Amino acid sequence: MNDLYPLKFKPIFKEKIWGGNKIHTVFGMDYSPLANCGEAWVLSGYGDEVSVVSNGFLAENQLDELIEVYMGDLVGESVYEKYGFKFPLLIKILNSSDWLSIQVHPDDKLAENRHNDLGKTEMWYIADAEPGAELISGFNQQMDSELYLSNLENGTLKEIMNYEKVQKGDVYFIPAGRVHAIGPGLLLFEIQQTSDLTYRIYDFDRVDDKGNPRQLHTDLALDALDFTRHNTYKTKYTPAFNKTVPIVESTYFNTGLMHFGTTVVKDYSGIDSFVILQCAEGECVIEYEGGTETIKAGEVLLIPAIMETIRIVPVVETKLLEVYYPQNKTN
Numbered sequence: 226m227n228d229l230y231p232l233k234f235k236p237i238f239k240e241k242i243w244g245g246n247k248i249h250t251v252f253g254m255d256y257s258p259l260a261n262c263g264e265a266w267v268l269s270g271y272g273d274e275v276s277v278v279s280n281g282f283l284a285e286n287q288l289d290e291l292i293e294v295y296m297g298d299l300v301g302e303s304v305y306e307k308y309g310f311k312f313p314l315l316i317k318i319l320n321s322s323d324w325l326s327i328q329v330h331p332d333d334k335l336a337e338n339r340h341n342d343l344g345k346t347e348m349w350y351i352a353d354a355e356p357g358a359e360l361i362s363g364f365n366q367q368m369d370s371e372l373y374l375s376n377l378e379n380g381t382l383k384e385i386m387n388y389e390k391v392q393k394g395d396v397y398f399i400p401a402g403r404v405h406a407i408g409p410g411l412l413l414f415e416i417q418q419t420s421d422l423t424y425r426i427y428d429f430d431r432v433d434d435k436g437n438p439r440q441l442h443t444d445l446a447l448d449a450l451d452f453t454r455h456n457t458y459k460t461k462y463t464p465a466f467n468k469t470v471p472i473v474e475s476t477y478f479n480t481g482l483m484h485f486g487t488t489v490v491k492d493y494s495g496i497d498s499f500v501i502l503q504c505a506e507g508e509c510v511i512e513y514e515g516g517t518e519t520i521k522a523g524e525v526l527l528i529p530a531i532m533e534t535i536r537i538v539p540v541v542e543t544k545l546l547e548v549y550y551p552q553n554k555t556n
Contacts, residue, residue: 326439
């Protein structure tokens with residue numbers, strides 16, 4: 226029987242100058258021989274960093290190869306028509322032991338014109354935060370290019386950033402154009418467009434192992450920045466038990482949070498999209514016509530678009546992020 230089934234993938238681990246060890250200590254992932262792991266790409270179709278299936282008869286096949294074979298049955302007809310063999314989302318786990326660079330991502334138009342690539346809108350779900358952990362999202366005052374450049378040149382860029390104290394369960398939506406950075410002591414899930422375009426604005430005067438400062442992209446970033454000051458940056462949602470709570474709805478992905486302790490039946494017949502289930506806490510069994518699959522904290526499961534109904538049975542109390550491409554069959 227060669228029908229599509231829920232797919233698991235081998236993580237792609239990346240050592241970073243700011244990386245930590247919680248991807249191993251919290252989620253049990255083995256990233257050796259790397260000294261640390263700043264990023265685990267748990268589902269990727271980006272560039273040469275394409276995820277490889279780890280379960281079932283399709284094991285050892287790459288995600289793009291499967292899209293080429295199964296097309297809309299795997300990703301959804303409308304997704305396939307728009308993106309072809311490129312999977313539209315990139316799912317990461319990030320762990321920081323230091324500040325990441327202050328940075329910004331271009332939108333689709335700028336990315337297409339400059340790089341023939343997609344822009345990068347993303348969201349963060351905080352899986353764990355050490356006491357006092359912070360991140361940067363946006364500016365703390367109304368800004369324009371002249372004032373921004375003045376602070377950049379005067380070495381006072383950090384003083385115009387909006388710092389947010391964060392804790393487990395917090396959500397931040399980071400549209401392309403919004404300046405941002407992750408501080409030390411954070412473990413988070415990042416859901417984003419399939420892109421790795423980053424314009425580095427400030428890197429806290431760090432140097433690499435050869436004593437060289439990392440490259441900055443001052444001029445490129447200027448055209449990408451959205452200088453709008455917002456009243457709030459954290460995404461508000463009301464947690465609920467045994468219910469799927471929408472947390473982010475955007476042009477590129479819709480994400481819900483499922484916190485449950487009893488069996489959940491999901492009907493996906495109304496969406497023309499794959500569904501990604503990312504386990505934030507706990508462990509559960511996915512029952513589908515033809516078999517079962519288990520996922521535990523940190524793991525990701527890709528539910529093919531052709532699969533309309535699944536049952537999710539918790540082994541223990543569990544939290545899942547549920548992600549799909551926002552395209553209704555009625556559109």
